[in-house]
Amino acid sequence: MSEKLLSIDDLHVAFSTRRGMVEAVRGVTLSVEAGEMLGLVGESGSGKSVTGFATTRLLDAAGRVTGGKILFRGQDVTKLRGDDLRHLQGAAMSMIFQNPRAALNPIRAIGLQIADAILTHKRISKEAARAEALDLLRAVQIRDPETRVNAYPHELSGGMCQRVMIAIAISCNPALLIADEPTTGLDVTTQKVVMDLLADIAAARGMATVLITHDLGLAARYCRRIAVMERGRIVEEASPRTLFSAPQHAYTKRLVAASPTATSRIGDLVTEEERENYAAVISRPRHEPAYGTPPLLEVRKLAKRFDQGAAAVADFSMTMAGGEGVGLVGESGSGKSTTSRMICRLIDPSEGDIVFDGQSIGHVAARDFHRSPLRKDIQMVFQDPNESLNPRFTAFDCIAHPLMRLDGMRAGDALRQRVEECAERVGLPLDLLPRFPHQLSGGQKARVGIARAIACRPRLLVLDEPTAALDVSVQAVVLQLLDRLRRENDIALLFVSHDLNVVRMLCDRTIVLRNGGIVEQGESRALFDNPKTDYTRKLVEAIPHIETGPALAAGL
Amino acid sequence: MTGLAATMVRAGRRLLSSLPALFGVLVFTFLLMRVLPGDPAVFFASGPNAGKEEIEQIRKQMGLDKSVPEQLVFYLSDIGRGNLGRSMMTGQPVLKDLRERLPASLELTFTALLIALIAAVPLGVVAALRPGSIVDHGVRLFCALGVCVPTFVSGLLLIYVFYYLLGLAPDPTGRIDVFTSQPPQRTGFLSIDFLLVGDVEGWWAACKQLILPAVSMALFVIAPLARITRASMLVSLGSDFVRTARSVGLSWRKVVVTYALRNAILPVITIAGIVFSTMLGANVLVEKVFSWPGVASYALDALLSSDYAPVQGFVLLMASVFVLVNLLVDICYGIADPRVSIG
Numbered sequence: 001m002s003e004k005l006l007s008i009d010d011l012h013v014a015f016s017t018r019r020g021m022v023e024a025v026r027g028v029t030l031s032v033e034a035g036e037m038l039g040l041v042g043e044s045g046s047g048k049s050v051t052g053f054a055t056t057r058l059l060d061a062a063g064r065v066t067g068g069k070i071l072f073r074g075q076d077v078t079k080l081r082g083d084d085l086r087h088l089q090g091a092a093m094s095m096i097f098q099n100p101r102a103a104l105n106p107i108r109a110i111g112l113q114i115a116d117a118i119l120t121h122k123r124i125s126k127e128a129a130r131a132e133a134l135d136l137l138r139a140v141q142i143r144d145p146e147t148r149v150n151a152y153p154h155e156l157s158g159g160m161c162q163r164v165m166i167a168i169a170i171s172c173n174p175a176l177l178i179a180d181e182p183t184t185g186l187d188v189t190t191q192k193v194v195m196d197l198l199a200d201i202a203a204a205r206g207m208a209t210v211l212i213t214h215d216l217g218l219a220a221r222y223c224r225r226i227a228v229m230e231r232g233r234i235v236e237e238a239s240p241r242t243l244f245s246a247p248q249h250a251y252t253k254r255l256v257a258a259s260p261t262a263t264s265r266i267g268d269l270v271t272e273e274e275r276e277n278y279a280a281v282i283s284r285p286r287h288e289p290a291y292g293t294p295p296l297l298e299v300r301k302l303a304k305r306f307d308q309g310a311a312a313v314a315d316f317s318m319t320m321a322g323g324e325g326v327g328l329v330g331e332s333g334s335g336k337s338t339t340s341r342m343i344c345r346l347i348d349p350s351e352g353d354i355v356f357d358g359q360s361i362g363h364v365a366a367r368d369f370h371r372s373p374l375r376k377d378i379q380m381v382f383q384d385p386n387e388s389l390n391p392r393f394t395a396f397d398c399i400a401h402p403l404m405r406l407d408g409m410r411a412g413d414a415l416r417q418r419v420e421e422c423a424e425r426v427g428l429p430l431d432l433l434p435r436f437p438h439q440l441s442g443g444q445k446a447r448v449g450i451a452r453a454i455a456c457r458p459r460l461l462v463l464d465e466p467t468a469a470l471d472v473s474v475q476a477v478v479l480q481l482l483d484r485l486r487r488e489n490d491i492a493l494l495f496v497s498h499d500l501n502v503v504r505m506l507c508d509r510t511i512v513l514r515n516g517g518i519v520e521q522g523e524s525r526a527l528f529d530n531p532k533t534d535y536t537r538k539l540v541e542a543i544p545h546i547e548t549g550p551a552l553a554a555g556l
Numbered sequence: 557m558t559g560l561a562a563t564m565v566r567a568g569r570r571l572l573s574s575l576p577a578l579f580g581v582l583v584f585t586f587l588l589m590r591v592l593p594g595d596p597a598v599f600f601a602s603g604p605n606a607g608k609e610e611i612e613q614i615r616k617q618m619g620l621d622k623s624v625p626e627q628l629v630f631y632l633s634d635i636g637r638g639n640l641g642r643s644m645m646t647g648q649p650v651l652k653d654l655r656e657r658l659p660a661s662l663e664l665t666f667t668a669l670l671i672a673l674i675a676a677v678p679l680g681v682v683a684a685l686r687p688g689s690i691v692d693h694g695v696r697l698f699c700a701l702g703v704c705v706p707t708f709v710s711g712l713l714l715i716y717v718f719y720y721l722l723g724l725a726p727d728p729t730g731r732i733d734v735f736t737s738q739p740p741q742r743t744g745f746l747s748i749d750f751l752l753v754g755d756v757e758g759w760w761a762a763c764k765q766l767i768l769p770a771v772s773m774a775l776f777v778i779a780p781l782a783r784i785t786r787a788s789m790l791v792s793l794g795s796d797f798v799r800t801a802r803s804v805g806l807s808w809r810k811v812v813v814t815y816a817l818r819n820a821i822l823p824v825i826t827i828a829g830i831v832f833s834t835m836l837g838a839n840v841l842v843e844k845v846f847s848w849p850g851v852a853s854y855a856l857d858a859l860l861s862s863d864y865a866p867v868q869g870f871v872l873l874m875a876s877v878f879v880l881v882n883l884l885v886d887i888c889y890g891i892a893d894p895r896v897s898i899g
Contacts, residue, residue, distance in 0.1 A: 056803055058799055058802060058803055060794075085805075086805040086807070087805065088805070089802065089803060089804060089805030090803065090804030090805035090806075091805060094803055094804055095803045097796060097799070097800065099796060102795065102796040102797065103796040103797055103799070103800045104797055104800065105797040105800075105801070105815050105819070106797070106819065106893075106894075106895060107818060107819055107822075107892065107893050107894060107895070108814070108815075108818075116801070116804075116806055116810065116814070117804040117805075117806070120804060120805050120806050120807065120810075121805065152894045152895065154894070154895045165800070168800065168804060169803075169804070171804070172804070
């Protein structure tokens with residue numbers, strides 16, 4: 001057994017809030033060996049990030065270590081003060097963060113920011129620090145480092161920013177790197193590149209890494225050992241294989257089940273016990289449209305240009321039948337959100353036509369479409385459940401609003417009944433209706449967003465990454481809900497997502513977009529099992545699969 | 557240098573696009589002056605006993621017998637030729653009056669703004685570093701006092717303490733005392749003009765005259781500047797990039813100054829621009845208390861005697877200064893923040 005680099009012993013962290021002290025970490029015991037990559041997995045609020053911040057001494061002013069020890073090379077980190085602490089930070093352990101663009105100083109050139117970190121711990125000249133910064137940019141594989149060294153964060157992509165952040169973190173060769181959700185918010189392909197880079201650098205420098213993530217698949221791909229956290233405690237710690245093949249703790253079981261894999265179906269996402277009431281729905285036969293029924297939606301040669309720039313979307317055509325699920329996938333910048341917004345008539349297309357139920361709606365100006373009788377037939381669910389709800393509207397108001405505007409309903413018993421009916425359909429407890437968005441959890445807010453969208457009984461629901469901000473267990477429930485709505489109410493779903501596993505489960509057909517054009521389309525399973533283009537193959541391969549059985553055994 | 561050239565082009569375009577607003581200000585002030593009660597012809601007649609004929613003659617002389625639209629056309633064509641009219645009060649062209657008095661106001665306002673910034677930014681930073689502490693409350697109290705005491709009261713208090721009680725300040729009678737001779741006018745800023753001719757004694761005399769009115773003006777605007785510094789500094793200190801800076805162990809100074817403050821100063825620049833424009837026009841009280849020969853007191857005197865031309869000239873001047881200052885703020889902002897470009 002090699003020497004422990006970091007050992008956390010019965011750590012407790014509490015935050016003082018308006019409602020008194022809240023314990024975020026309640027007795028975490030954990031150890032990291034030199035050079036090892038440990039996965040710390042849990043859903044939001046599990047205390048995994050707080051554990052990381054406590055270790056690097058970056059807790060907010062409101063947070064305090066209330067018990068336990070964090071031993072780094074035998075030294076208790078929680079007791080360090082002043083200069084001792086500064087010598088530790090950056091030089092011996094460092095951290096990379098979830099939102100790389102926000103984590104960099106927006107008005108300082110990236111080269112200077114890297115040099116700042118170097119100059120803090122080494123007594124060298126500014127020129128030497130700059131040269132080292134250049135070397136680091138090369139080490140994190142930034143193309144054309146000589147020019148990029150003078151760039152500002154806003155001139156770089158998210159993935160680039162995260163590489164710069166890695167460069168800053170490794171600038172003084174720390175022995176321990178804590179990566180807090182380093183690739184959340186990045187495209188799958190970028191995620192793979194950044195994670196591969198991080199793993200390579202860690203291996204080459206013998207740096208121990210703690211990978212904090214909500215993505216079990218990601219942790220399984222890169223870590224030999226995974227610790228699962230729930231509500232401030234570590235509930236299970238095992239190798240990925242054991243974790244997936246034989247999870248011990250009930251929470252781990254649920255988490256493993258909810259993580260979508262290459263083969264899972266929507267019904268698989270919950271544990272056995274919860275599966276029963278869903279089975280009834282799924283067994284019901286799909287309502288097949290009669291032969292010769294015109295398509296619900298037909299999009300012809302749609303294009304969008306912003307301010308004389310290159311086309312964001314060009315020559316996009318598709319059709320959708322009633323009750324069909326179509327996935328729209330692609331990396332950021334591929335034009336999938338723009339396309340979905342044009343179809344929703346929230347922005348105007350530059351060219352092309354949109355025909356909904358036999359009526360051309362492409363030429364109705366987006367700002368007048370709210371008066372169209374078809375507005376209530378096409379509704380949208382937005383990506384961020386926090387941002388897309390009016391903070392001054394209660395859940396009830398949110399759901400009632402479209403009913404009053406589009407269905408012309410007046411406040412009264414009929415409206416209350418409709419709202420409650422919608423809430424029930426999405427599984428939102430009725431006693432939550434008088435609450436404001438900030439009093440609801442992420443999953444509850446997502447339900448309000450969906451309830452609002454289905455309130456007017458639309459025939460087409462456009463969903464723009466509706467589960468991207470949600471924990472996997474919540475995502476599982478939301479996906480089931482959407483699938484049930486589609487089957488029961490015959491609502492067509494246009495599902496925009498970068499998560500191919502999710503699209504594969506929910507959608508009959510998938511359209512792959514790149515740089516505003518269609519690369520490939522076809523029946524979902526066939527498309528993912530047998531991609532015809534390199535681009536689709538790259539997307540599919542970049543998904544961190546949870547590999548069980550022989551594949552993983554071979555890897556070990 | 558292409559970046560600089562592009563900035564200049566954009567700045568020029570911005571100036572052009574503000575011309576309609578300036579024109580609107582011109583017409584509006586013109587009409588406003590015509591609506592206000594008071595007949596300038598009566599006011600400027602030789603005496604209370606002036607006959608109807610004399611008043612009528614003066615009115616004709618001033619062009620007030622014509623219809624308002626006609627007057628407006630004459631006025632606009634005069635403006636177009638750079639003629640702001642003649643002041644009945646001083647008997648001089650308005651342009652000359654303003655040119656003489658504007659530097660006095662500018663010098664006072666610049667100094668006041670400088671004092672305010674030097675005081676407000678550190679106060680805001682200190683308050684933000686320890687929110688909720690005694691220091692924070694102290695700064696808040698100081699700001700509250702600065703805002704709620706009117707400038708003429710604080711001006712009079714300063715005069716009472718530093719001139720009457722302590723005898724440190726010179727008597728508050730204008731820009732220099734009667735014993736010092738005026739320096740040759742170059743910039744119009746006395747403190748600079750004295751330095752240009754190497755007259756240190758004169759420079760000191762001008763500075764002594766300047767300090768009290770500038771401080772009493774500064775006291776009034778420290779509050780908004782300190783509050784905005786505190787607020788944006790709090791945001792900055794809580795931001796992810798400051799956490800990054802701390803995570804690599806940067807020194808406290810580097811974290812606070814280079815990372816937090818430089819980002820926090822951006823909104824302060826905007827507010828400082830607004831504060832400057834407001835001060836320049838609204839410091840009439842300070843100018844009156846300290847007998848400062850500035851444009852604001854000039855405009856007030858003109859307004860009280862229904863002297864149209866100086867008031868109209870003053871408003872036009874203020875509107876132009878406002879446009880220029882805003883442009884300057886945007887250019888500064890563009891330099892300080894690489895993410896924005898003015899346009």
